[in-house]
Amino acid sequence: MNTKLLSTFQWITLILLRMIIGWHFLYEGLAKLLKGNWSAYGFLMESKWIFADLFRWMATQPTVLQIINVVNIWGLILIGLGLMLGIFTRLAAVGGILIIALYYVCNPPLVGLFYSIPAEGNYIFINKNVVEMAALLVLLAIPTQRVAGLDLLLAKLLQQSSRKKN
Amino acid sequence: MSEEKGNADSKKRIDRRDFLQGLAGIPVLGAFALAALKQESYRRTRKAQLASAAVPQGDAAEVNVALLGVGAQGDVLLNSMLKIPGLRFKAVCDVWTEYNLRRAANLLKKYGHEVNTYEDYREMLDKEKGLDAVVIATPDFWHAEHTVACLQAGLHVYCEKEMSNTLEGARRMVQAARDTGKLLQIGHQRRSNPRYIFTHDVLLRELNILGRVVTAGGQWNRSAAPDLGWPKKYEMPVDRLKKYGFDSMHQFCNWRWYKNLGGGPIVDLGSHQIDIFSWFLGANPKSVMASGGTDYYDKATHEWYDTVMAIYEYDTPRGTVRAHYKTQTTNGSLGYFEQFMGDQGTLVLSESSQIGALYREKTQAGPWDEWVRKGYLTEPKILESKAEDLTQGALDVRETISPDEHKIALQFFDPYHKPHLENYFNAVRGLEKLNCPAEIGYESAVAVLKVNEAVEAKQTLYFKPEEFLAQGAA
Ligand SMILES: NC(=O)c1ccc[n+]([C@@H]2O[C@H](COP(=O)([O-])OP(=O)(O)OC[C@H]3O[C@@H](n4cnc5c(N)ncnc54)[C@H](O)[C@@H]3O)[C@@H](O)[C@H]2O)c1
Numbered sequence: 001m002n003t004k005l006l007s008t009f010q011w012i013t014l015i016l017l018r019m020i021i022g023w024h025f026l027y028e029g030l031a032k033l034l035k036g037n038w039s040a041y042g043f044l045m046e047s048k049w050i051f052a053d054l055f056r057w058m059a060t061q062p063t064v065l066q067i068i069n070v071v072n073i074w075g076l077i078l079i080g081l082g083l084m085l086g087i088f089t090r091l092a093a094v095g096g097i098l099i100i101a102l103y104y105v106c107n108p109p110l111v112g113l114f115y116s117i118p119a120e121g122n123y124i125f126i127n128k129n130v131v132e133m134a135a136l137l138v139l140l141a142i143p144t145q146r147v148a149g150l151d152l153l154l155a156k157l158l159q160q161s162s163r164k165k166n
Numbered sequence: 167m168s169e170e171k172g173n174a175d176s177k178k179r180i181d182r183r184d185f186l187q188g189l190a191g192i193p194v195l196g197a198f199a200l201a202a203l204k205q206e207s208y209r210r211t212r213k214a215q216l217a218s219a220a221v222p223q224g225d226a227a228e229v230n231v232a233l234l235g236v237g238a239q240g241d242v243l244l245n246s247m248l249k250i251p252g253l254r255f256k257a258v259c260d261v262w263t264e265y266n267l268r269r270a271a272n273l274l275k276k277y278g279h280e281v282n283t284y285e286d287y288r289e290m291l292d293k294e295k296g297l298d299a300v301v302i303a304t305p306d307f308w309h310a311e312h313t314v315a316c317l318q319a320g321l322h323v324y325c326e327k328e329m330s331n332t333l334e335g336a337r338r339m340v341q342a343a344r345d346t347g348k349l350l351q352i353g354h355q356r357r358s359n360p361r362y363i364f365t366h367d368v369l370l371r372e373l374n375i376l377g378r379v380v381t382a383g384g385q386w387n388r389s390a391a392p393d394l395g396w397p398k399k400y401e402m403p404v405d406r407l408k409k410y411g412f413d414s415m416h417q418f419c420n421w422r423w424y425k426n427l428g429g430g431p432i433v434d435l436g437s438h439q440i441d442i443f444s445w446f447l448g449a450n451p452k453s454v455m456a457s458g459g460t461d462y463y464d465k466a467t468h469e470w471y472d473t474v475m476a477i478y479e480y481d482t483p484r485g486t487v488r489a490h491y492k493t494q495t496t497n498g499s500l501g502y503f504e505q506f507m508g509d510q511g512t513l514v515l516s517e518s519s520q521i522g523a524l525y526r527e528k529t530q531a532g533p534w535d536e537w538v539r540k541g542y543l544t545e546p547k548i549l550e551s552k553a554e555d556l557t558q559g560a561l562d563v564r565e566t567i568s569p570d571e572h573k574i575a576l577q578f579f580d581p582y583h584k585p586h587l588e589n590y591f592n593a594v595r596g597l598e599k600l601n602c603p604a605e606i607g608y609e610s611a612v613a614v615l616k617v618n619e620a621v622e623a624k625q626t627l628y629f630k631p632e633e634f635l636a637q638g639a640a
Contacts, residue, residue: 019194026198034206084198085191148190156180 026080086149093140212541232257235304236270246584255279265400310335314342326353329607340604340636352607355586376508382489383505386435389498394419430470441610451478456620525569546570
């Protein structure tokens with residue numbers, strides 16, 4: 001990886017961005033896990049817009065809901081760890097974008113939609129979910145994990161072992 | 167990526183620099199772990215704190231119980247008691263043998279309790295030996311006679327509120343409890359409700375969360391409702407009705423509204439909440455004025471007032487408090503709750519578990535954030551100012567911004583009466599002190615019964631401090 005593409009300062013800012021997003025995901029997942037009885041039920045039931053029926057249906061099916069809860073919690077935790085440690089980083093970034101996209105389409109801040117759970121800010125089309133998705137897109141495009149992250153070591157190990165075989 | 171190949175060729179092995187860069191995430195993860203652990207330990211302490219505030223379970227030494235009066239409330243109490251371990255039901259007494267008595271006995275049978283049934287409580291006290299405790303839920307005008315007789319027969323007594331419809335009767339009850347040394351618990355069940363105890367002991371006394379309380383309020387609103395009816399085929403014969411003090415089946419079912427039998431809604435409902443005023447304010451009232459009347463229902467069958475508003479004045483250890491109370495039986499909006507307002511905040515509390523909030527006064531800087539962190543209160547819900555919406559951002563500075571709403575963190579999901587009954591039976595077993603002994607029930611009756619007098623007198627009535635002592639008992 002040619003680290004000269006960007007200046008050291010530029011790299012540091014991007015790596016910082018990755019750590020921060022990783023931290024956010026990891027704690028969102030961990031807090032839900034530790035709570036023990038967390039469920040996506042309320043969030044899904046609040047769903048507005050064209051997928052509302054689908055999300056509400058999911059909320060009312062106990063097995064489906066159970067799966068959503070487990071996948072969401074562990075998804076958040078693994079994505080968080082991936083971003084923070086820089087391991088399987090691209091996968092984590094893609095996963096992060098998908099999971100947030102789901103939150104977004106479940107409850108999007110579109111013109112004319114109002115929610116009973118008050119948001120802590122004011123949004124139209126763009127909310128913090130979108131900002132986080134865009135940030136993950138940047139991290140997908142620029143492989144900071146090759147500068148700081150376990151993926152750097154992983155890549156080298158793979159190269160070494162493949163060289164030995166030759 | 168094409169440049170990766172070049173890079174890999176130029177740097178053949180993993181060096182120290184790669185290693186450090188590779189592990190860059192580890193210190194961040196470490197910091198994360200510290201923060202998460204700390205937060206988790208706060209969360210646990212907070213949970214444990216709330217759990218320990220609940221009423222402890224007693225040892226289940228068996229108590230032999232009789233029921234006296236198993237109407238609507240007797241049924242509620244019985245259903246709660248069936249959830250309490252260590253009770254053996256022996257006997258049930260109710261004059262409505264065709265209906266209520268049968269229903270209670272059948273229910274008990276379903277749970278494996280073979281009980282003897284009685285119409286006359288004297289016969290029950292005569293024949294049943296080996297009873298430890300009785301739970302009385304007959305109409306108010308019977309409480310004094312039933313309680314005194316049971317205490318004298320050597321039983322501990324749980325008697326429903328209102329302690330009695332007359333102070334003379336209530337005094338005899340206090341005296342009988344003192345003379346016999348038996349326990350007498352009055353059914354003001356909020357006195358044992360974990361949310362009320364937590365609010366009183368921790369929020370009000372320990373944290374002084376409201377600061378100097380200046381006013382209190384309360385209401386119990388109920389929707390308009392037809393008089394209670396009865397299944398015609400289970401009608402009681404007239405001579406039995408007369409024997410037990412009722413003119414008719416209608417009066418028997420609707421005794422609350424009649425002057426010599428009950429006290430009307432202000433006594434029926436208000437007694438619970440006016441009792442909370444005294445408890446939370448730490449004082450009995452100094453005076454009361456009231457307005458009331460039968461404004462909606464038929465006066466012939468509703469001798470007591472369907473609508474009452476009362477204003478009390480209290481001399482508390484921290485100064486004067488004025489409290490208003492309303493009971494309305496023609497509109498159920500906003501239900502029932504009590505409210506206390508101090509210079510630091512407002513408390514709104516109700517037996518109904520949805521209501522239980524604190525509002526911090528914006529102008530005061532008590533350590534509310536700290537209390538939230540310790541788990542006494544939930545995080546605030548910001549109540550947006552209406553003015554802002556209406557004037558499109560041009561907020562009128564004279565408009566008071568509505569305070570943040572905190573919920574009382576302690577939740578309570580058991581049947582409302584269960585903790586009070588548990589407290590009673592644990593006291594019978596010698597494990598706890600009664601939460602509402604005769605003396606407290608008496609003080610509450612003095613405060614409540616005076617409202618009806620004040621309505622009639624159309625003037626402020628004053629309490630003498632010695633009125634609250636059940637002295638001069640017959
Ligand atoms: N703590 C509470 O939340 C609460 C709620 C409701 C009622 N109460 C109290 O409970 C008591 C009963 O109220 P209720 O609503 O159940 O009334 P109710 O009329 O439904 O029941 C009264 C029962 O007592 C029986 N009874 C009447 N006279 C009797 C006598 N001399 N001997 C034996 N049985 C007799 C009746 O047959 C009836 O079954 C009242 O004192 C009331 O104030 C308390």
